[in-house]
Amino acid sequence: MINIAGKYCIVGVGNTKYGKLPGRSPESLCVEAIRNACLDAGLDKNTIDAVVTKEPTSAPSHLFSTRVAQQIGVIPKVTTTLDQAGASNIGGVAYAMMMMELGLCTVAAVAFGDNPITGSRATYSRPSGEWAPYGLFAAVSGYALTAQRYLQLYDKKNKDMAPWPLGDRKWAAMNPNACYQKPMTLADHQASRWVVEPLHLFDCTSIQDGAAAVLVTSVERARDLKSKPIYVHGYGQGHIAWDIQTRPEYLVTGAKYSGEQAFKQAGITAKDVDFCELYDCFSIVPILTLEDYGFCKKGEGCDFIADNKTHPGGALPCNTSGGLLSETGMPGMQLIVEGVRQARGECGQRQIPKHRIGVVSNQGGQLHTHSTLVLSTEAKL
């Protein structure tokens, strides 16, 4: 394995408002996020020579990254749209680093933007695989099957997953840009309607318009910028890949291999991690991810979070901007943005005291794909 730990960094982060943003295209949302990332980095947009995107989930379209390049007014040396579903955002950061390692570009904008509320929500209720005749619709149908098997095999109940969404909501209360800031109690969580049992409404992410973007460059190039660079120390990907009917195993996810690779590159174990920003489209997902990353043993994820250690003031602060469950349901780029902001120490009221090493996870499909990023304030760990 070629180790590029500490060689590349994120120098700019930006986002739009999240929620209902009528009249905005996915492209224009990406442009706004990239512009904000340039302002954040103190970087002239004309220095961007790579544009990497994840396809808008609600409106899959050909050549998306080239249209974003056009709208930011740059002719890129490198461009692509990755398809690892939600894992593509971290995948885009990795792709940018690979292209820099080959000497093909120097500053990459990695962006995601989508407008599913004001555009089309159809993708979120489409049949799941070939199984509409049996009533399987929407991504939640697969996550519910995974959650049910987990809860029954480990003798847990829905409420044992609740510390995760409750933590998200506490963090979101300190994030003015979060879509859901109203306090939530365990009783509120348990009283929320079932969407697909064993998942309540408050175990499920929402659909929101918005965009986020990061700027990736080399440590050398970062030196003359005003922003504090946050170094990439590890990247991994891992994929169960197969559909829910055929995959050999439900409860060990792509996070296991992905996390192992990323942690190995960074030379860390779970014990070294100060905070996490984990992809949590449904409550079961971060529980599986924590287990697969080695924070606790398989089957112990609910017990691990039972003491609210992921909440503000907890021993392992997680999803400090509110996660997919409370900040925005956007598929993952916002987690990288928040990881960088926490590492820099610029999160105000919600800033965590220890932020030297942060881990970000992305995943997509119905646990089909996974990617991991290890970030640090330090060039060397």
Next chain:
Amino acid sequence: MSYEKPLPTITPANRPFWDSVKAHKMQLPKCKKCNKFHAPPREFCPHCLSEEFEWKAVSGRGEVYSFAVMHQSYNKAFDKDVPYNYAVVQLDEGPRLVSNVLGPNDQIRVGEKVEVVYDDVTPEITLHRFKRV
């Protein structure tokens, strides 16, 4: 009244499967090269990539690998059915099928034994469902 729910998309690869379900004698493709069953039926064996199969009857017995109960209707034809369950059933022969388990939703358990039953939903299409044994 006509059947309004979505029906399986019949392809050359899966037609023998749906024909066997219609005949109330479920068959699955068994690879002539590696001797393994697979489902759903594909053009190539996912175990060894051979394209030579024998269609063999399966027992129709298996266990609930997982299930969930849909409370939100994503399709008008299911409006009257919510809450309804769907399940992944692991057949004794190995492959898994997506289906529904008959009977009360709150009594289904992961790992419980089930057996296929056939539901002739239209003159052309029969769906496999499972009952507890």
